[in-house]
Amino acid sequence: MDINFQPIIDSWPFLAKALRTTLLVSVLSTGLGFAIGVTVGILRTYGGRILDILLGFYVDTMRAIPLLVVLVWAFFAFPLVVGYSIDALTAGVVGLGIHLGAYVAETVRAGLTSVRRNQMQAALALGMGRFQAIRTIILPQALIRMLPALGSLLIIAIKDSAIASVIAVPELLRQTQIVAGKTFRPFELYTAAMLVYFALCYPVARGIDRVYRRIAHLGSS
């Protein structure tokens, strides 16, 4: 097999732009997913039975529907429902974020419930408000315990950005496909894409692991 990396060299500005889009989609969808997840996780834990049932339906729905279906629905069906069209990038970020949010919510809920109940009772007995107790006592401990799981979700979010290629978000995998299709060099192009995804995700995995090792003791109670 002859190997020729010239197509990658020739197209590097095109692929670099695609990498920027991958990072943008990852950052925005992670931000949205974590914002939704933390809010839903806290509300399900402390918001009462009705909120728990309603938000539980959202979590179970997102866990029951494949991400690909969510993305295609967000791009094709959602504009018909609301009468307002959204571009592929927005649909991708929203679809990925909403889907990720469900998993983050369950991780946050598990983290919060892992902190012993009497800590909340002690905080309330000291005169703290409920929100203040969550913010200053429960959540800091819970976040440390959640860190490995949240780190895994962050890595999944970066990798899942590639699924947005199906609705033509011009991210790394899609643009790699275009160059591979044009140059008929699938081996070189897809190998390069694989290495780039590895280079993005591996440091995140190792970094989170190192941080967790350092602060894990702060989460124990």
Place this chain on the structure above:
Amino acid sequence: MIVAKLFRNAALVAALIVFPLTLAQAGSEVPAPGQSPKIDAIKERGVLKVAAIGEFPWLPENTSGSGPQFSGPGWILAEEYAKRLGVKLEVVPVSHETKVPILATGEADISIAPLAVTPKREEVVNFVVYSRSSLCMFGLADNPKLKDVKTVDDLNREDLTMAYFTGTPPETWAPQRFPKIKLRGVAGSGANAPIEEILSKRADIATIDNVAWPALNKQVPGLVSFPPGDECLKSNEMSTGVGLAVDKTDPVFHQWLQAVYDEMKDAVTAEELKLLKSSE
């Protein structure tokens, strides 16, 4: 008397020439407000949204990172439409799976992704056909199963596997043309042909647009085509028109797009030929 007769004849000839031109010109003029809801919406928005995915030689994507995003017949038509409407041109990237359904969502006004005209597609969209295409089949030259294949008809064998992109016209054409062959549909990879299936030996042959074969043959050594060699360019297998498409709901918009193309036909053909020559 003779002069008068000559003058009369000349006037008649001139009228015969000018009248159709005037008609064509009238057809390509942007319809007045109220005639086409789509054109009114585009003008109000100030943007013509075109769905696009690159495909040689009708809409090759520029992957250099600078310059216009596309070239080719589909692109020069899109630029001309935007110019005549006095609006900006905006590309909506699509995949092979989404290049037709996107028109129904309203996310794009025109799909300039090169589309082969098929009866199924004609049920849901209107075409402006600007080119033609037919298919060739190709495989590895050293594949022992292809050693005895001399004509396209010889490919109709149970021990051969043919790859094609799902959602593309060969999906419905191949089972009728090659009833004995094993078919293997794969997701579109952005390439003109599922070359990965051939190189990985998951399939023995695959389909490719005849005009794209010379470029593939040049860039990937060790392949063989059916019909063989230059005969591929004259292939009549699944011969069909190629064009851009619009939603069926606005016939006035479609007529205007067609009229503009009719006016630009020579330039569009020249662009395609230029790209084909540059790939040789």
